[in-house]
Amino acid sequence: MDVSTAVVHGDVPLQPDVGLLACTDASALDMKQYKKDREALLASRARNATQMLVNAIFQLPITRHPEVGPLATLPAFVTPLPREKPLPKPKPLTKWEKFARKKGIANKKKERLVYDEATQQWVPRWGFGGKNKEIENQWLVEVPNNADDDFRPDKDAQRKRKDARLKNEAQRLRNLARNAPEAAAETRSTGPARSALGSGIAPRAQRRANLEAQLHRAQASTASMGRFDKKLDGEAKPRGQKRTFQPNEIDTGRERASNLALLAKIGDGRGDVNLRKAIKYASGSQGSKALAQKGEQRAAKRKR
Incomplete structure (x- = not known):
């Protein structure tokens, strides 16, 4: 049987969209038949939708191709497809693009590859092995007569x-x-978010x-976090919290006083001391119970 002449059985409200190669069946399911034989019901409805879509395709103007066969030109789709994200906004023009548009200057895009007469090959204009690094990669370069003695062309x-x-x-x-x-x-x-310009x-x-x-x-993207970079005239220092470190060698009294103050904070729960982290470090990640047992064992050894 020719698929282009097959008949869709039943009076079903099918909505074919040939542009999207889709067919929508909006009719309600027969729950009795669905519970009785679900696969047969779904297969029947899928068959009807597919057959109606094929019939709609064969109603379009068909052209014959000697190798491929019959070809049909699909029309524009009519079913609106939802977008997950809004339409992209046009990219703002740069200063040169505005000037070129005002003066009517056409933008000529440069090709990615250029021909190298020395190597008789096509090489990239920039990047790895680019034409712009030709002088840097030469082992012998001509030096101008008026150049300094320490002038290096590369x-x-x-x-x-x-x-x-x-x-x-x-x-x-x-x-x-x-x-x-x-x-x-x-x-x-366009949105509820407010920028700093909108705040006055x-x-x-x-x-x-x-x-x-x-x-x-x-x-801050350098290896030294910008510590050894050259500063500009009038450049403001970046704000932020600076870390302070104690000297390696301090007075014994000061060290004892700071340790006692730290123990006092741990004892009464004041300050910003992380008790869990301190217990985890002191007990070797075994918890406070293991730390207490170690203290009891040390006390028993001292009594002996």
């Missing part, structure tokens, strides 16, 4: 490449600070605070 090219990267990062941060008021306005209009802080002060926070995060 080090100069490496410095220029790093300066360009830092310049791009600085421009990115400035674009973020410039678009901060627009993003804050969208946040106030001036946009200029907010941009400055954002730049300082990003600068501190970048400085």
Whole structure:
């Protein structure tokens, strides 16, 4: 039997959506038949929905392909699909993009690969083995006549490449600070969350605070947590709690007084001493009962 001419048995309210290749059956289940033979009922309803979907597909304009066979062009779907998240907002334009759009300058995207005449191969423009590191990887480089005696072309090219990267990062941060008021306005209009701009802080002060926070995060990303980084003129020190350490060699009286004060805090429960952690450390993770038994054993040995 041809599947395109098969008939769907029963008067069932099926709703096919050929664009999504789906068919919805909104009719209620026959509970008596469901309890009697659930698999047969579900198979019958699935068969009816599939057959109606196939019939709807074969009603579309069909084109014959010599290798694949009959092909049907699906229409646009009509069933609205829910979205888990809201539609993404358009990315704000940078300063250069605004200028280019105003002047009508077309953006020409550079290709990822460039042809290297020396090696007769396609190499990446940047990154590992990139064309921008050509001078740095050369074993012999021509030095200009007016260069200093200690001039090194590889080090100069490496410095220029790093300066360009830092310049791009600085421009990115400035674009973020410039678009901060627009993003804050969208946040106030679309959601309940409020930014610092919505709480009465001036946009200029907010941009400055954002730049300082990003600068501190970048400085703390080094291995020394920014301790040996060069400080800028007028740069504010980051706020935070500083750890204090006692000297290795102190007076015996001071050490005895501090130990007695610590024991007094443990005894009356004052202060910020973590009793559980202290008991766990002293008992070797065995608990307070084991710690008490050890104290009794020590007292018994002393009496002997």
